[in-house]
Amino acid sequence: MLDDFFTRALVAGIGVALVAGPLGCFIVWRRMAYFGDTMAHSALLGVALAHLLNVNLAGGVFVVAALVAVALLLLQRRGSLSTDALLGILSHATLAVGLVMLAFMSWVRVDLMGFLFGDILAVTRADIVLIWLGGAAVLAALAFMWRPLLAATVSAEIAEAEGLQPERARIAFMLLMAAVIAIAMKVIGILLITSLLIIPAATARRFATTPEQMAVLAAVLGAVAVTGGLFGSLQWDTPSGPSIVVAALALFLASLLPLGSLARGTASGQGSPQ
């Protein structure tokens, strides 16, 4: 079954979406979209370093993304520049340094577009194993630290006073984000990873009444976006990564339609004139 490149792409993409949805909810709740973007951009530096040191690509990306997160925490403590400005510096500096390093390494031939926008149709069986095993590990870790992480998201003060150690949860969450970026890079691309984290989560918000519902719904909506995007890409011969993001966007826009009030409107229209 996995012989077909399209099936492999579908399996890999859905695997990434199932992990990205719940994690993306925390990114939305904690207002860390730009932070996620910065970690994702640093992945290109990870790619360059992995080629330079001849180590595993996903491993290199994970380590560099985690280091960028640590660097940000340390710079925040110094408190001289705002987090916003620090993110802007780190985000583009790591991307630019990665590009320059790759240009210097003339002996390495990399498909730059594939890294930036994803090359889901070149997904191998080994990639699928990495995505599903790595994704299962990330989801298990997220489930394990769900309560302290959610409590820290609602109020770090409460979590702290009641012994839930919010700082530990925060650092663990950053490592999970680095892991997701490392496994999702090939499918969706460095520049588009954040969208698969955020858009399904934002779409799920309208229909959820508890955080858990929103996480599950975001995973499902992400999988739907991947499926729709890939079929669209096959149909119209468009690039797969951007097509997935466009599908996610279409779902998000559809969630904004006032379907609920339309339904209520017709119901009251059929009722008494009052």
Place this chain on the structure above:
Amino acid sequence: MVTKMQERTKRPEPLVTLAGAGVRRGGRWLVRGVDLAVRPGEIVTLIGPNGSGKSTTAKLATGVLAPDQGTVMRRPGLTVGYVPQKLAIDWTLPLTVSRLMRLSAPADDRTIAAALDETGIPHLAAAAVQALSGGEFQRALLARAILRRPDLLVLDEPVQGVDFAGEVALYDLIRAVRDRTGCAVLLISHDLHIVMAGTDTVICLNGHVCCSGTPETVAASPEYLKLFGAKAADSLAVYRHHHDHTHLPDGRVRHADGSVTDDCHPDDGHHDHGHDHAHGHDHHHDHSHGHDHAR
């Protein structure tokens, strides 16, 4: 009640004891030399101006901060329930009141219903927290803290964003919780007027302990007067006088003589005017009263 009194005269072992405790950050003492003990069933209030180290002291007591000086002794296995100063929950986080109750520990539906009942918001269990008013949200936070059955309830300025009548009701509620569960309460406040009469021990902070003791002792101490000014001396009188009538949840008013009226009016004969004039320095009280009637 008798047993409560006996318990209190026995002076049970403190849940938390700070001895000469201090915290130093960035080459500066946030607070130093703090001595305090919180015993079961006791309400201890920390008052002081902004930046006087109230929150830091509370963090020492809950174990969030380790002392750089002195010692902090906490009873092993101490359960803390915490009500933060203010809390803004982003709209993006879907959170109902009953889900909020399970935030830091699992809880079953009966426990949640009982806690919401006790804080007077049983009808809000399914409401989104973003839709609550300031007073309702503080009650929800209090319910969340007490359903953990804490040994120690820590409240950091729990009445911010709540109007005056709501403040009185919230402090009454905190006392009622203490009376029923026997938990200790560590309260942080900069509001002298309401806190004074309902607390067992007041600790007045300004980087160190200025003075401490019963509300009466503290109110009479020169350090307290220096810190808060002469107006502070009236805080006890203001509080007690204000209680000559209670605003009921449905908008009616119950007066000290037990009668209930639809409105609260100074000429309705229910207000104790003799008491009013007995206090020469009553400016604040007059003002707040006039405001009430204007509504």
